[in-house]
Amino acid sequence: MFKTNQIKEVSLNANMLDIPEDKYIRLLDRWKVYQLRNNSSLFRKFLLFLTLVGPGILVMIADNDAGGVITYAQTGAQYGIGFFIPFLILMIPVAYIVQEMTVRLGAVTKRGHAEMIWKRYGKFWGAFSLFDLVVANILTLITEFIGMATGLKVFGVPAWLSVIGGFVVVSSVLIFLKYYTWERIALWIAAGNLVFVPLVILAHPDWSKVISSFATWHIPHGSSFSTFIYIILANLGTTIAPWMLFFQQSSVVDKGLAKIDIPQGQLDTFIGSVIMGIVAISIVILTGSLVFGLPGASGFDINHIMFVLSKSRIGQIGTDLFALGLAEAGLIAAIAITASTSWATGEALDLERSINSRFSKALPFYLSGILSSALAATVVLIPHMPLGLLNLAVQVIATIFMPAAMLFLLMLLNDKEIMGDYVNKPWQNIAAFTIVGILIIANMLYGYTVMFHK
Amino acid sequence: MTKNTIFTKDFFEMEKENIEKPINVNKTEVKGWIKWAFWALRIYIVVMLVLIGMSFLHIK
Numbered sequence: 001m002f003k004t005n006q007i008k009e010v011s012l013n014a015n016m017l018d019i020p021e022d023k024y025i026r027l028l029d030r031w032k033v034y035q036l037r038n039n040s041s042l043f044r045k046f047l048l049f050l051t052l053v054g055p056g057i058l059v060m061i062a063d064n065d066a067g068g069v070i071t072y073a074q075t076g077a078q079y080g081i082g083f084f085i086p087f088l089i090l091m092i093p094v095a096y097i098v099q100e101m102t103v104r105l106g107a108v109t110k111r112g113h114a115e116m117i118w119k120r121y122g123k124f125w126g127a128f129s130l131f132d133l134v135v136a137n138i139l140t141l142i143t144e145f146i147g148m149a150t151g152l153k154v155f156g157v158p159a160w161l162s163v164i165g166g167f168v169v170v171s172s173v174l175i176f177l178k179y180y181t182w183e184r185i186a187l188w189i190a191a192g193n194l195v196f197v198p199l200v201i202l203a204h205p206d207w208s209k210v211i212s213s214f215a216t217w218h219i220p221h222g223s224s225f226s227t228f229i230y231i232i233l234a235n236l237g238t239t240i241a242p243w244m245l246f247f248q249q250s251s252v253v254d255k256g257l258a259k260i261d262i263p264q265g266q267l268d269t270f271i272g273s274v275i276m277g278i279v280a281i282s283i284v285i286l287t288g289s290l291v292f293g294l295p296g297a298s299g300f301d302i303n304h305i306m307f308v309l310s311k312s313r314i315g316q317i318g319t320d321l322f323a324l325g326l327a328e329a330g331l332i333a334a335i336a337i338t339a340s341t342s343w344a345t346g347e348a349l350d351l352e353r354s355i356n357s358r359f360s361k362a363l364p365f366y367l368s369g370i371l372s373s374a375l376a377a378t379v380v381l382i383p384h385m386p387l388g389l390l391n392l393a394v395q396v397i398a399t400i401f402m403p404a405a406m407l408f409l410l411m412l413l414n415d416k417e418i419m420g421d422y423v424n425k426p427w428q429n430i431a432a433f434t435i436v437g438i439l440i441i442a443n444m445l446y447g448y449t450v451m452f453h454k
Numbered sequence: 455m456t457k458n459t460i461f462t463k464d465f466f467e468m469e470k471e472n473i474e475k476p477i478n479v480n481k482t483e484v485k486g487w488i489k490w491a492f493w494a495l496r497i498y499i500v501v502m503l504v505l506i507g508m509s510f511l512h513i514k
Binding site: 120122 | 495
């Protein structure tokens with residue numbers, strides 16, 4: 001947060017350089033990067049790395065959102081650890097390959113994903129993407145607020161307080177912080193996602209069983225095909241979501257990452273992917289060890305799973321930590337998704353669009369994210385809302401939107417006129433097109449099973 | 455002394471990308487494989503919309 005005298009100084013200096021204030025604040029951040037880069041000590045190099053990481057780790061941890069935590073917990077409870085651990089390890093390179101493209105696109109073009117689609121492929125596809133993203137984000141935010149309320153309910157916090165509190169935090173960090181501080185605070189909140197890792201150690205799982213799952217990888221028997229497809233695609237769907245593409249690219253642009261920073265951006269994305277995988281696997285091992293095999297475990301909802309955990313080896317303290325992790329997952333995802341709505345709206349409509357901007361100077365940018373978050377929070381507070389139907393709507397929109405968003409990403413990454421030497425290499429295209437193909441088929445199957453699932 | 459005075463010429467040169475306006479992006483001519491990709495996308499969207507319609511009838 002800037003004090004009044006600092007705002008005046010920023011304004012004065014920005015005027016002297018004849019650049020907007022938000023760009024000047026970005027320059028101040030970049031000045032730190034420049035100084036660290038010009039120092040050859042190992043410690044400074046490490047500091048440089050710490051300064052440049054952010055968008056990749058944030059997007060990946062935010063992807064382990066409340067819905068993701070619930071999906072992983074239910075997967076472990078229903079299928080144990082046999083199939084899904086190797087499957088989730090496979091998801092790490094998938095997430096990396098897709099998200100890495102947004103780093104290059106953002107650093108080279110200095111424009112967000114929404115802006116690139118709008119400018120390169122016209123108003124129709126631009127408006128189509130923006131509409132889908134905003135609707136999908138609002139619907140996803142509903143699930144995040146539900147996650148916060150469910151997690152904090154364990155501590156006796158009423159749902160209305162969790163939801164309003166969550167909304168206040170999400171809005172405040174966006175309005176009052178400048179990009180770098182916003183990113184650092186978000187990273188600290190994201191660190192809470194790691195709570196699931198020590199929980200697994202506390203659970204004392206049978207590690208030999210975990211290791212042998214790689215050697216004896218098989219499709220679990222005893223469950224209906226449609227239910228299995230539903231679960232596998234839900235896990236895949238939580239690995240890559242449309243908002244992630246928009247978020248990371250915009251974040252790279254707002255942070256001011258340049259072509260020279262691409263290697264660090266790639267490392268940031270890689271570390272984020274690995275953390276995402278470790279957390280997801282931890283949750284599956286946790287419920288796969290402590291809940292799987294109990295009578296009726298395949299039908300347990302998250303409240304039931306937490307009840308079972310409280311009676312298990314990890315006890316009430318472990319369950320409290322799990323609940324805290326669930327609430328944190330909802331909060332960090334809400335922070336990221338709200339920012340992605342603001343960025344995408346600002347980019348598509350060519351508004352001032354930086355978290356470095358003053359609230360009063362970039363009202364439409366801030367309000368688009370905050371109002372969508374407020375709408376989601378309000379929906380959660382309305383009694384008897386058909387939340388199942390809302391979940392269905394999230395999946396349907398994501399199903400239609402995801403292949404489109406991916407296709408635009410691939411077209412842009414193969415556009416020599418825009419990307420120059422940074423276009424996709426042949427192996428990147430082979431990997432990315434394979435993933436897109438699988439995602440399209442998976443999305444269609446997922447959409448089909450969600451819509452016709454009994 | 456304002457902070458501007460500490461910025462070096464070398465720094466400004468390096469940060470050109472962040473100071474100057476980003477590269478111009480114009481609407482591309484849709485041709486070749488991109489034309490096919492757009493048609494595939496349109497068909498995909500129509501198929502999914504039909505599926506959604508059918509699913510609602512199915513629910514009823």
